[in-house]
Amino acid sequence: MSSEALQDAAPPESRRLTALAVGERARVALVLADDPISRRLIEVGFVPGAFIEVIASMWPAADPLAIRVGGSTFALRRHEAERIVIT
Amino acid sequence: MNAETAELRVAFVGLPNCGKTALFNRLTGSRQKVANYPGVTVERKEGVFAAPSGRRYRLLDLPGTYSLKPTTLDEAITRDVALGRVAQEPRPETIVLVADATHLPLSLRLALEVRRLGLPMVMVLNMSDVARRRGFAIDREALSRELGAPVIETVATRSGGADALIAELERLAVPTQPALVASAWQEPTAEDVTATHAEAARLLELSGYREPLRSRAVAVADRILMNPLSGMLILATLLFFVFQAVFSWAAWPMDLIDAGVTALAELVRGALPEGPLRSLLADGVIAGVGSVIVFLPQIVILFAFILALEDSGYLPRAAYLLDRVMGSVGLSGRAFIPLLSSFACAIPGIMATRTIPNLRDRIVTILVAPLMTCSARLPVYALLIAAFIPQREFGVFNLQGLVLFVLYFAGVASALLVAWVAKLIAGGQNNHLLMLELPDYQWPNWRNLALGLWEKTRVFLARAGGIILALMVLLWFLSTYPAPPVGATGAAIEYSFAGQLGKALAVVLAPIGFNWQIAIALIPGLAAREVAVGALGTVYALSGDEEAVTTALSSVIASEWGLPTGLALLAWYVFAPQCLATLAVVRRETNGWRYPLLMLVYLFALAYLAAFVTYRVTLAVAG
Secondary structure, eight states, X not given: OOHHHHHHHSOTTOXXXXXXXXXXXXXXXXXXXXXXXXXXXXXXXOOTTOEEEXXXXXXXXXXXXXXXXXXXXXXXXXXXXXXXXXX | OOTTTOEEEEEEEEOTTSSHHHHHHHHHTTOEEEEEOTTSOOEEEEEEEEOTTSOEEEEEEOOOOSOSSOSSHHHHHHHHHXXXXXXXXXXXXXXXXXXXXXXXXXXXXXXXHHHTTOSOEEXXXXXXXXXXXXXXXXXXXXXXXXXXXXXXXXXXXXXXXXXXXXXXXXXXXXXXXXXXXXXXXXXXXXXXXXHHHHHHHHHHXXXXXXXXXXXXXXXXXXXXXXXXXXXXXXXXXXXXXXXXXXXHTTHHHHXXXXXXXXXHHHHHHHHSOSSHHHHIIIIIXXXXXXXXXXXXXHHHHHHHHHHHHHHHXXXXXXXXXXXXXXXXXXXXXXXHHHHHHTTTOHHHHHHHGGGOOOHHHHHHHHHHGGGSOOTTTHHHHHHHHHHHSOOOEETTEEHHHHHHHHHHHHHHHHHHHHHHHHHHHHOOOSOOOOOEEOOOOOOOOHHHHHHHHHHHHHHHHHHIIIIIHHHHHHHHHHHHOSOOOTTOOSOXXXXXXHHHHHHHHHHHHGGGTOOHHHHHHHTGGGTOTTHHHHHHHHHHHHHSOHHHHHSOHHHHHHHHSOHHHHHXXXXXXXXXXXXXXXXXXXXXXXXXXXXXXXXXXXXXXXXXXXXXHXXXXXXXXXX
């Protein structure tokens, strides 16, 4: 799913996980879209209220990212992280 | 069936990296059978063990999964076996849900899903010693009460660490409740996933589980190892070190084996009268198979590194580092692990591509997998490098190790290039799935390492004793008969079937510098690449005088071929399409002849081109 399509599905002012810098923390608000990728994100712990922290990001375009959630760490490509709305 | 002799079928289910395989190894030791599920190429790992009571258990290690709604073929197998939907695979009678006690939330959520399958279940908290050291004990009784299943602790890395599990299985031996009819099961919906998360959170609260804090040591290690600059440098250094080690550490055991093989051949020569039997044993069997077995130390060293890196938790981090590079040529970051396995052998690598959800990504990964230098090519490289590259040290670098590294690198670079071309031709979207868990670092478990190495050694020796031996005998026959006509002047082999065929092929191969002996060796190399080395051993043993037989093969070819031919053959083997087993697996994986044929044609074209360029350039430069 393109990021434009994701934009339509969420309130325009929503902050995404990709807005965080390395070392910043936030909480998950929701995961956009209903497809296998989003489903798997939910299954591995990106559920509303979960604390997340950006552990690392790869040069040059901060893609992929390493995210800490629920005591585990996952490497996500940017377009995957883009689906996660944070508060 | 008698209850005393009946085997209880137990399936292990768990997340990836939960210590499931370590526990499986603890229980079954080397009594394992690795094969495939019928019709699909998902690896099926089964082992048996007997409890102190004498009751026997048949353990099935199912592929790791996060949920029972699969996104890959592997995960689908786990679900289907648990539901009894796989042909010729009886439904397990008990499920052992293996959880990492230090990372409980996702395992517990999976347990709640698995519970709905209606099979008797035992939940195992593995690595409970680590959890204790971190200062929390899980209230197993509370967990067991809420879950409606026994919860026990194991330490797979310690001898006797699985005794509690054996005791529990003994207690469960007679299923107390009838299994839920599989047809009543329904795939979990998105709402179910959220609900099981909430339920798991409630149980965790009750059980006294504490979410692990990221330790300072791990944070520091990650900062260095996952840093774009230092991480890449360390990865490159590490791979370089591995290839150096493969060469320098293996030197003396290889000399030992080589000396043993030569001595054995001499013994046979001395003991038997001149005739076909002596020639078959000394030239066919010993010279042929021996020249392949000599590479066992290098293969063991390479696998020791791959297995240790796999165990340590470093590999997914390497995948993270390389994801960007992979993505830029249109591959999924997940392609890294199948491609890394392909360094051992393209077949498990191609089979591991099942973990790539996108079909186009998967096909491209399959097509480039044979460009990773598999261990069967190592004997060929090793022989040619020993023959043509001088043993010279540049500070810490060894020239032969350096050349080996360049060859491996050439394989990787061409794989990226081919993937990029595939992206240009087929087009492609950029939304590839990565979503890879980066597990905690841990010291490799020596027992698992030893078992893994034993398995690889066994497979290698079985190949040497089976298909390679058979091909050697066949090749010996083709190279010995028909006998030369009376009054012939050349070596006998030149008049044989193989000699005639080799000479016919040599016409095509002459532009790239290959002689008829190489042409002969390339044919049995189709069945297994390392056979090319054995074949050269046999060809030269049969065509040479007594002196050529007793000197090492590498010195023979060093004096027979020029440097351009040696380097051209090295370049040829970077692409070397000749491996029928790989093509057969590709056909099975892609359900047709289209991709295996495409693979065969493009690899042959690249091999010919690379050998041609190398030969011509070396000829022009070195004269």
